Amino acid sequence: MSKLAHTRLKIYNTIARQLHGQVPCWVCGLHVAPPDATLEHIQPLSEGGNSHQANLAISHAVCNQARHAIKPLQP
């Protein structure tokens, strides 16, 4: 398991424990099932964000992709 996948699982489990099994998507707010979960940088790395837990949130894979499609990493 990669470091990022391990971090994602850790954050997912932390949120699930805090919210009694509910893990809201950072983009759309609906529950994210474990297979759909991706780790989102709240402040993108390209804009000076870091990979600390405070800058990471769970979102659906499709929501994550849609967000980056609207706002490309390269300006």
Ligand SMILES: [Zn+2]
């Ligand atoms: Zn979503």
